Amino acid sequence: MVGLEALSMQGLPIDKLLLTRETEDQIADLAGNAMSTTVVGACILSALVVGKHLLKAGDDKETYEHKNSQTYDPDAMQTDSEQVVANHQNNIVGAEKLEHKPLDLSGGVEYSMSSVLKNAEKSSRLCICEGRTDITKRELYRCVDCSTTFCKKCGGRPEHDPHLIDTSEDSRLHPSDFAKTLKAILPMCLSLSSVTTSLLEEIKNREKVTILSTRWTRWCEAILRSCSAELRFVECRRQEIWTVVYQSPYAKLELELHPQQPEWRLFAFPEDKEPANADIRQVLASPVGKLTCKNNLFDGDWYFALPYSTSLSIKIEGQGELVPSWEARLGLTHKDFRDKTVYSNLKITVPDEKRVLFERDITGTYTLLDRCGTANGALHKKSEMDGDLPPLYMLFDPHRTNDSEDAFVFSISTRRLEYKESRSIICKLDNKWRQSPVEGGQTVTCYLPWKWVHSTVVRLKVLAPCFAQGYNLMTRNRQRLGRVPSLEPQKFFKFPLVLIHVRMHVHSSPVKSTCEIRLDLSGPEVSGER
Numbered sequence: 285m286v287g288l289e290a291l292s293m294q295g296l297p298i299d300k301l302l303l304t305r306e307t308e309d310q311i312a313d314l315a316g317n318a319m320s321t322t323v324v325g326a327c328i329l330s331a332l333v334v335g336k337h338l339l340k341a342g343d344d345k346e347t348y349e350h351k352n353s354q355t356y357d358p359d360a361m362q363t364d365s366e367q368v369v370a371n372h373q374n375n376i377v378g379a380e381k382l383e384h385k386p387l388d389l390s391g392g393v394e395y396s397m398s399s400v401l402k403n404a405e406k407s408s409r410l411c412i413c414e415g416r417t418d419i420t421k422r423e424l425y426r427c428v429d430c431s432t433t434f435c436k437k438c439g440g441r442p443e444h445d446p447h448l449i450d451t452s453e454d455s456r457l458h459p460s461d462f463a464k465t466l467k468a469i470l471p472m473c474l475s476l477s478s479v480t481t482s483l484l485e486e487i488k489n490r491e492k493v494t495i496l497s498t499r500w501t502r503w504c505e506a507i508l509r510s511c512s513a514e515l516r517f518v519e520c521r522r523q524e525i526w527t528v529v530y531q532s533p534y535a536k537l538e539l540e541l542h543p544q545q546p547e548w549r550l551f552a553f554p555e556d557k558e559p560a561n562a563d564i565r566q567v568l569a570s571p572v573g574k575l576t577c578k579n580n581l582f583d584g585d586w587y588f589a590l591p592y593s594t595s596l597s598i599k600i601e602g603q604g605e606l607v608p609s610w611e612a613r614l615g616l617t618h619k620d621f622r623d624k625t626v627y628s629n630l631k632i633t634v635p636d637e638k639r640v641l642f643e644r645d646i647t648g649t650y651t652l653l654d655r656c657g658t659a660n661g662a663l664h665k666k667s668e669m670d671g672d673l674p675p676l677y678m679l680f681d682p683h684r685t686n687d688s689e690d691a692f693v694f695s696i697s698t699r700r701l702e703y704k705e706s707r708s709i710i711c712k713l714d715n716k717w718r719q720s721p722v723e724g725g726q727t728v729t730c731y732l733p734w735k736w737v738h739s740t741v742v743r744l745k746v747l748a749p750c751f752a753q754g755y756n757l758m759t760r761n762r763q764r765l766g767r768v769p770s771l772e773p774q775k776f777f778k779f780p781l782v783l784i785h786v787r788m789h790v791h792s793s794p795v796k797s798t799c800e801i802r803l804d805l806s807g808p809e810v811s812g813e814r
Contacts, residue, residue: 287311295322390746391471397546397580400469404526404541406454407462411435416522417459424449430656430663430698431675433524442657463520466528470581472517473747474530474537476550476573479511484588487737493592502564503591506552507572510535514747524699539581544674545696547584548575548744549708567591569706570733575744586742589734594641596732598634600717601725602627607654609719610661626719628652630664630678634730643710643736644670646694650678658698662719681707691715709733 287308291298294315303311340346376382409415410424410433422435425446432444439446484504488495495503515530515537528539536551550573554565571589578584607628611621630650639645650664657663664678674696683689693712701707714729 285312287315290315294320296320389472391467391469393465393468395469395580397577400466400581401541401543401546403457403462403465405543407457407459407522408526409459409523410449410456411438413438419456419458424451427656429653429665430677432656432698442661443655444657445655459522462526463522466520466526467517470517470528470539471746474515475513475745475747476511476515477743477745478741479507481508483739483741487588487739488590491590491592491735491737493590493735495590495592499563499567499591502554503567503572506534506554506564506568507588510550510552510572542674542696544672546577546581548577550574551706571706571708573742574736582744582746586739586744587736588739588742590737592735594732594735596635596638596641596730597727598632598646598730599725600728601631601633602629602720602722603631603649604628606721607652610654613654613661625721626652627721629667630719632678633725641732641735644673644676646676646678646710648676656698662692663698676710681709681712689715692717 285293287306288298288303288311290312291301291314296315306314410426411420411422413435414420420435422437424433424435425439425444426433426449427444428447429445433449434444434446481504484507488500510532513532513534515532515535518529518531521527521529526541528541530537530539534553536553538549538551540547540549549571551570552568552572554562554568558565573586573588575584575586605628606625609621609624609626612624614621616622629652632646632648632650634642634645634647639647646666648666648668650666653663653665654661659680659682662680666676666678670676676694676696677698678692678694679698681691681693681695691712691714693707693709695707695709697707711730711732714731717726717728
């Protein structure tokens with residue numbers, strides 16, 4: 285069997301492989317000698333087809349052992365008897381020392397936003413090798429140009445302009461300690477109030493924008509779904525910037541603790557029935573709303589991102605000296621790249637009457653940071669600072685799968701995104717525009733994917749701790765004792781001390797734990813049961 289035949293037998297698409305100088309032995313080694321998923325899948329399907337008559341129906345309540353009249357198997361998993369409930373009444377040592385305290389999930393711990401942001405920065409990830417929970421003991425460096433941080437071992441590519449971080453003067457905070465503090469400050473349940481169809485229609489009419497009816501209807505439905513359910517705490521995610529995630533079946537809310545611009549961002553989920561390439565999926569891939577924090581984490585102005593795109597012309601003019609382009613620095617020998625140069629600075633000018641359309645003015649001079657990485661080595665930083673706002677960057681942002689959507693964007697974030705993350709951008713340029721040594725100004729089309737609109741009535745509401753989906757009370761052998769559909773704070777019920785199995789559905793992921801709990805059910809009946 286030749287190499288191509290071996291590849292074909294493994295189910296690999298040989299017509300799509302680019303094979304040139306590989307020998308037959310190398311191609312055969314590439315194919316390997318293990319069974320591929322196509323072969324294993326065919327075998328599994330064949331076995332299921334042959335043994336279909338042996339499988340019981342989905343509504344059949346009898347076990348296979350009962351059908352086959354099998355005898356007792358000593359190796360089978362054993363379950364406790366029902367008497368186990370009564371035997372657990374005196375199993376706690378030192379029960380007299382236990383204290384009754386209400387479980388407060390509303391996040392009532394006092395804090396100052398400046399201290400929270402400072403501690404978030406002190407405990408943030410300064411190198412990719414630290415992961416979510418570790419702190420490296422190696423020397424740390426920060427790039428003067430783009431503020432990227434890395435350790436001595438991981439640095440070097442890209443080069444950056446590194447300066448040593450003195451951790452002795454400003455000691456770092458362990459991420460687990462900050463996460464514990466953050467969970468005490470933040471509530472476990474949030475919701476958006478006053479979001480109605482009439483409000484969304486009023487905002488649209490006030491801005492006098494024209495949106496396709498199908499897009500507008502789907503967008504409004506997604507917004508209303510996202511505000512109809514509680515957003516429950518999921519995790520504190522430690523990255524270069526701390527992010528707190530809340531989620532419901534219909535939406536996701538993220539608190540980004542940026543030291544200069546902390547804000548909440550709301551993502552609405554499309555319906556599962558929507559096609560993979562549906563327009564509404566692309567619209568909802570970006571935030572549909574945000575709240576920029578002011579005096580505290582819940583105080584600020586709420587903005588909706590209307591699905592209305594705007595295009596306008598801006599002027600880009602090359603300034604400074606000509607430097608080797610990214611292709612030339614790579615050593616490409618093609619005549620189009622060997623001696624290609626680009627300008628070290630770009631001056632971007634937006635017409636005065638159009639600046640009000642932008643979330644943040646992008647007019648200014650941008651310096652090329654060719655040693656700071658990012659796609660195609662095309663990172664530019666705005667030289668002028670806009671007050672206390674974070675630095676503004678222009679960078680090449682490639683699409684994950686569609687090369688035709690690769691374009692330069694303006695953003696305060698330059699980090700590499702993880703899967704399913706989206707970059708918060710201000711605007712993007714025409715996907716055909718690239719850096720060039722052309723003298724004089726160029727007129728380039730700039731796109732604003734959405735229109736941010738302020739709303740004075742929408743508020744981020746802290747909910748009292750309640751469990752609308754309820755708890756199932758079960759013994760160890762999974763005998764159901766009852767269900768508590770909703771527990772209000774500081775409300776107790778009387779019941780004998782039992783070992784219960786708590787199964788709480790948080791969105792679609794079940795979280796299970798087994799613990800000793802004393803319930804006082806002397807009060808009103810719960811779902812007709814005491």
